[in-house]
Amino acid sequence: MTSSLAALGADLPILAAPMAGGPTTPGLVVAAARAGALGFLAAGYKTPEAVADEVAKVRSEGVPFGVNVFAPNPVPVDPAAFRRYAQALAPEARAVGLDPEAWDPAAWDAETLAARIVEDDDWWAEKIDLLLTEPVPVVSFTFGIPETGVVAALRKAGTVVVQTVTSAPEAELAAAAGVDLLVVQASAAGGHSGTLTPELLPATTPLAELVGQVRAVTALPLIAAGGVATPEGVAEALATGAVAVAVGTVLLRADEAGTSAPYRAALADPARQETLVTRAFTGRPARALSNRFTDRFTVIAPDGYPALHHLTSPLRRAAAAAGDSERINLWAGTGHRHATDEPAARILSRLAEQV
Numbered sequence: 001m002t003s004s005l006a007a008l009g010a011d012l013p014i015l016a017a018p019m020a021g022g023p024t025t026p027g028l029v030v031a032a033a034r035a036g037a038l039g040f041l042a043a044g045y046k047t048p049e050a051v052a053d054e055v056a057k058v059r060s061e062g063v064p065f066g067v068n069v070f071a072p073n074p075v076p077v078d079p080a081a082f083r084r085y086a087q088a089l090a091p092e093a094r095a096v097g098l099d100p101e102a103w104d105p106a107a108w109d110a111e112t113l114a115a116r117i118v119e120d121d122d123w124w125a126e127k128i129d130l131l132l133t134e135p136v137p138v139v140s141f142t143f144g145i146p147e148t149g150v151v152a153a154l155r156k157a158g159t160v161v162v163q164t165v166t167s168a169p170e171a172e173l174a175a176a177a178g179v180d181l182l183v184v185q186a187s188a189a190g191g192h193s194g195t196l197t198p199e200l201l202p203a204t205t206p207l208a209e210l211v212g213q214v215r216a217v218t219a220l221p222l223i224a225a226g227g228v229a230t231p232e233g234v235a236e237a238l239a240t241g242a243v244a245v246a247v248g249t250v251l252l253r254a255d256e257a258g259t260s261a262p263y264r265a266a267l268a269d270p271a272r273q274e275t276l277v278t279r280a281f282t283g284r285p286a287r288a289l290s291n292r293f294t295d296r297f298t299v300i301a302p303d304g305y306p307a308l309h310h311l312t313s314p315l316r317r318a319a320a321a322a323g324d325s326e327r328i329n330l331w332a333g334t335g336h337r338h339a340t341d342e343p344a345a346r347i348l349s350r351l352a353e354q355v
Contacts (some may be wrong), residue, residue, distance in 0.1 A: 008064035008137050008160070011036035012352045013238060015183075015223060016344070017248035018068035018140070019191060019257075019331070020044035026057040027256040028344055033063035035345035036352070038244075040066040040140060048126040055136060066138030066162070067131060072121045073144030075198050075283060077304025082117055083108065085302055086311060092293070092327055096318035118310035128154075135159050140183065142194040143284075145170075151178045162223070164194035166202050171214040181221045183246055184214050187277065188227030190249040190333030192286040199303050201277055201285055211240040229335025235354040247351065249333040254344040262325035266291070267332065267339050275336065281316065281329040283308030289336065292326035 016032035018024050018040040029039030041058065043051045051067070058065045086105040093103040108116065128146075131139055132153055139154055140162035154161050155178070163174035164183040171182055173196070185194050186207040193202040205213070207226050214222060224237035225246035237245045252259045253267055266272055266289055274290040280297035281288070283304035288294060301308065319327035332339075340347065 008038060009033075010038040010064055012348065013244040013355060014038075014234065014348060014351060015066075015244055015246040016040060016251055016348070017225060017246040018042035018044075018066075019248050019252070020046075020068075020070075021329070021331075022258040022260060023252055023263075025256060025258040026054050028251065028254060028258070029058050029065050030061045030063055031254070031256045031344040032251075032348060033061075033065060035348040037348050038064055038066060038138070040068045040138070042068050043127055044068065044070045044122060048123050048130050051127060052130055052134070055130075055134065059136075064137050066140055066160075067136050068140045068142060069124075069127055069131070070122050071141040071144035071146050072124050073196060073198065074119055074121070075303045075305045076119065077117060077283060077302060077307040079113055079117060081302035082304060082307060082311070083113055085297075085300065085308070086116070088297065088300060089312065089315065093315045096315060096322060096324065096327060098314060098318060116311065117307050119307050120310075122306070131159065132157055138162060140164065141179075142183075142192070143198075144196065145174055145177050148177050155180070164225075165214065166193060166195045167210075168213045168217045170196050171218050171220075175218045175220055179220070181223060181243075182214065182218070183223045183225050184211050184242070185246075186210050186224075186226030187287070188334040189225055190252075190275070190287050190336065191331035192282070192284055193277070195285065198284045198305060207237060208240045211237070211242055215241055227334040229333070229338035229351075231351055231353040233335065234351050238355065247348075249331075249336050250339050250351070251344055251347060252332070252336075253339040253341045254347055255342065256344050260320045260328070262320055262323045262328060263330055264341075266325040266330050267336060268341070272330075273337070275332055275334055279303065279308070281308070281312050282306065286329070286331060287333060289330035289332045291328075291330055293328070
């Protein structure tokens, strides 16, 4: 481990990756830390107040931790494409009990259409203010690279700054911004790709090769991520020269995770083997288990983040509440078959067996 990470008290070269949308909880972050790993809260989609509450809960436990923030890198959606996609989704929305009148895109006038296209920045400025006012040990960014002034201010506050990258050119940009470490994310990772060019599908470069490509352009410490779910996988990733690995999917069924019941059931279903990269849920590339939603809508989903996220979010919430795993995002990496129902400490201990 690098001195900056070791100083945080993480005994294992393993990070519990932030998983927005519910799976990452303060309990999971604390459990990871007590097992010797470094856990990250997921600030994405949460209000600043909710983030502050979770930070306070973890901080009160006296363990090392980090906070992950979505840095702005929007993909504007074409209004006509948005309307067509909403029209295609309307039967699914009605099937889970959403208001039929609200899901009649053909009847939307220009004002209604504009109101339905939500392109916010996820409280970016407010979350940075929070993390400067109440500094945390580590802050990581994904989706975009923050301005150098933000990075410098966080580092001045005593925070270690980490940036997710998916290619060597992105690593060079992150290094120029002044960050301390890089998470090198391969396309095998579950959930959203951290790519800076979300209008393109991420390259399928194997993790070891990707780490090598990034190492060739920067001396920053690297954390390998994407498809790591076994002790052998951890050892192989560390053998590339990475100082640590980040794992997420393998923790989705941990006792402390906030993963929904239908999501857990899908992960446990031996019939579900295939994952794919889809924009269908959010308008940004993300790897998920295949289900009815991905089968029907991946090929027609337009680019458009966060507009598509906000469009499909009520549908996904209603489906999850109904126990419907066919209409929710089942984010999962290629190692999803290794996820198990047990305490996070046991999972992390097993992953570290060959370290």
